[in-house]
Amino acid sequence: MTFQYSLLFEFTKSILIKIGCSEKDADLAADVLLSADLRGVDSHGVARLSGYVRLWEKGRINATPKIKIVHETPSTAVVDGDSGLGLVVAPFAMQVAIEKAKKVGTGWVSVKNSNHYGIAGYHAMMALNHDMIGISLTNASPLVSPTFSKERMLGTNPISVAIPAKAEPPFVADMATTTAANGKLEILQRKELDAPLGWVQDKDGNQTTDANGVKKGGALLPLGGDREHGSHKGYALGAIVDIFSAVLSGANYGPWVPPFVAFLEPDPNPVGEGIGHFLGAMRVDAFRPADEFKSNMDNWIGRFRNAKPIEGQEKVLIPGDPERELEAERKITGIPLIKPVVEDLRLLGKRFEIEFPI
Amino acid sequence: MTFQYSLLFEFTKSILIKIGCSEKDADLAADVLLSADLRGVDSHGVARLSGYVRLWEKGRINATPKIKIVHETPSTAVVDGDSGLGLVVAPFAMQVAIEKAKKVGTGWVSVKNSNHYGIAGYHAMMALNHDMIGISLTNASPLVSPTFSKERMLGTNPISVAIPAKAEPPFVADMATTTAANGKLEILQRKELDAPLGWVQDKDGNQTTDANGVKKGGALLPLGGDREHGSHKGYALGAIVDIFSAVLSGANYGPWVPPFVAFLEPDPNPVGEGIGHFLGAMRVDAFRPADEFKSNMDNWIGRFRNAKPIEGQEKVLIPGDPERELEAERKITGIPLIKPVVEDLRLLGKRFEIEFPI
Numbered sequence: 045m046t047f048q049y050s051l052l053f054e055f056t057k058s059i060l061i062k063i064g065c066s067e068k069d070a071d072l073a074a075d076v077l078l079s080a081d082l083r084g085v086d087s088h089g090v091a092r093l094s095g096y097v098r099l100w101e102k103g104r105i106n107a108t109p110k111i112k113i114v115h116e117t118p119s120t121a122v123v124d125g126d127s128g129l130g131l132v133v134a135p136f137a138m139q140v141a142i143e144k145a146k147k148v149g150t151g152w153v154s155v156k157n158s159n160h161y162g163i164a165g166y167h168a169m170m171a172l173n174h175d176m177i178g179i180s181l182t183n184a185s186p187l188v189s190p191t192f193s194k195e196r197m198l199g200t201n202p203i204s205v206a207i208p209a210k211a212e213p214p215f216v217a218d219m220a221t222t223t224a225a226n227g228k229l230e231i232l233q234r235k236e237l238d239a240p241l242g243w244v245q246d247k248d249g250n251q252t253t254d255a256n257g258v259k260k261g262g263a264l265l266p267l268g269g270d271r272e273h274g275s276h277k278g279y280a281l282g283a284i285v286d287i288f289s290a291v292l293s294g295a296n297y298g299p300w301v302p303p304f305v306a307f308l309e310p311d312p313n314p315v316g317e318g319i320g321h322f323l324g325a326m327r328v329d330a331f332r333p334a335d336e337f338k339s340n341m342d343n344w345i346g347r348f349r350n351a352k353p354i355e356g357q358e359k360v361l362i363p364g365d366p367e368r369e370l371e372a373e374r375k376i377t378g379i380p381l382i383k384p385v386v387e388d389l390r391l392l393g394k395r396f397e398i399e400f401p402i
Numbered sequence: 403m404t405f406q407y408s409l410l411f412e413f414t415k416s417i418l419i420k421i422g423c424s425e426k427d428a429d430l431a432a433d434v435l436l437s438a439d440l441r442g443v444d445s446h447g448v449a450r451l452s453g454y455v456r457l458w459e460k461g462r463i464n465a466t467p468k469i470k471i472v473h474e475t476p477s478t479a480v481v482d483g484d485s486g487l488g489l490v491v492a493p494f495a496m497q498v499a500i501e502k503a504k505k506v507g508t509g510w511v512s513v514k515n516s517n518h519y520g521i522a523g524y525h526a527m528m529a530l531n532h533d534m535i536g537i538s539l540t541n542a543s544p545l546v547s548p549t550f551s552k553e554r555m556l557g558t559n560p561i562s563v564a565i566p567a568k569a570e571p572p573f574v575a576d577m578a579t580t581t582a583a584n585g586k587l588e589i590l591q592r593k594e595l596d597a598p599l600g601w602v603q604d605k606d607g608n609q610t611t612d613a614n615g616v617k618k619g620g621a622l623l624p625l626g627g628d629r630e631h632g633s634h635k636g637y638a639l640g641a642i643v644d645i646f647s648a649v650l651s652g653a654n655y656g657p658w659v660p661p662f663v664a665f666l667e668p669d670p671n672p673v674g675e676g677i678g679h680f681l682g683a684m685r686v687d688a689f690r691p692a693d694e695f696k697s698n699m700d701n702w703i704g705r706f707r708n709a710k711p712i713e714g715q716e717k718v719l720i721p722g723d724p725e726r727e728l729e730a731e732r733k734i735t736g737i738p739l740i741k742p743v744v745e746d747l748r749l750l751g752k753r754f755e756i757e758f759p760i
Contacts, residue, residue: 193710269627274581276719292686360550361550
């Protein structure tokens, strides 16, 4: 079933207003959430709306947070999200980073006391219109085992970097630091297909093709998959994201990160406040004239796009290409939602007396 | 054959003085180079000394560079390395980053017109004694094919991040953005062993177990190995390193990066100057009190070290553990060098009339 963007947007915004968000916050949060659906990261979009509502019911999300800077220097800040929606807290923090970059060249903001912030790329891309490079990291509920571990210690801890170009569209990397994102496993689960080896390990730490392996006590594997293929690098990247997001800010880190699902209780002895993010902005002209930089980026992008492709394979892509194409398409043709998500949203609409479109 | 650190250090320093380096620069460059041997990154250590000398002979390395800041803001700078040894240029740039971080919280320096800078970790670790997080990136000669490409477009473009702790030793990640570093292939080549699938592709872009595949026109694979296992993420990481190091500074990027080996000529139509690096320093107390941060890092490290290990496998490691242990060991027992390297160094010593130890 396919739904027009504007209808899903209005529905999402109305629900968020019902739980107490201001008009402005509901508008922003709906924009962030729906950008995931547009860009094809369906697992992080409107499918999660009822999950956020359940966290609000549990008192774990504050719909009217007083988000504030609690520490700062000319190029840095720590933001306290006051348990707000990460969808609102992260754009606030990114804006702080951008303002600092305007003044001293770069801005770096570590965030505590937040919640899930949607797709990492949304926040990084906020920098682009300012001729800045944007960086966005977040930690997340522990689902990933470091190399040699059978215990889940890290989230899928994504890294997003958005870099402006001139005539070319921007370079936008947005990736989990695991071999595959959880959303890819969910697709296999629904189709009852096996996962490739290198994505998942079982509860004893053996690699498995069971797409339900994580639900059965196993774990996602860090990018690389196994030691021989560099999983220690994926683990290190996930660890860096965790430390920048949470140890720098005073949020919960590693296995203490609160679960996204409301039916699991957070650790009774937290080591910090909420979950953490890290947002950065670098003014391009803090290094060299913006026009020179962006012309070079055009050349970089053009050259990579025209790298000789392997016979029988696709052309070389620039990070962000597939998501941008999908976004353009879905804005016109609408956003496809699977049946369980539609049913979930209908129930949510019923409860808050907001009609779900069709 | 094993050699005492101090003897190799003095030899290296003497050679560098012979090609015209100042006493101070030779001392620093030898320190950077030998730290690779101590930390077990043998491919980036004294084995490369004759390679640097050959680049100097070709006029591609300037032994008496005037390294200078060509553009800056309170938190950023671009450094022109004046074709100097990267071993000297990068520490200069990192020092600039550290001084900026002292003043405004963080410092970020992109470098052009440089050469190979040794191991990335050395420069990142310079931040640790200042209670700062250090970041070190560099681009390098193209040996890596992006996903779907049979053309070599990127270097092994490493990422190093060094993070201080309190009682625990620091967290030091230092990794090529490929499945395996070139040095690992060299070990297999010498032993005439096959490489695992996922490390190398042949000249047509097919995965191969041939450890000599890169020499035969193939390429190293980005971290992930293939599309199904996330090679597009390794490619994106290598691309980010390239852009931060070279497009921000005005160095050569992508396939234009000059080759390290002197027998290959650089592109006659360069897009920038020399190779590029990117160095960053973040003062921990620009975010929260350093003591709080470092205590949390101790807890982070302790918790990860004690993650439940998979039966029959090693304990979970903290990035930097193996290198630190090897460094402590090799400082005492000496540095092992393979025969071709020893012969190469003997020839070098003969030529410059400096006796190679034993």
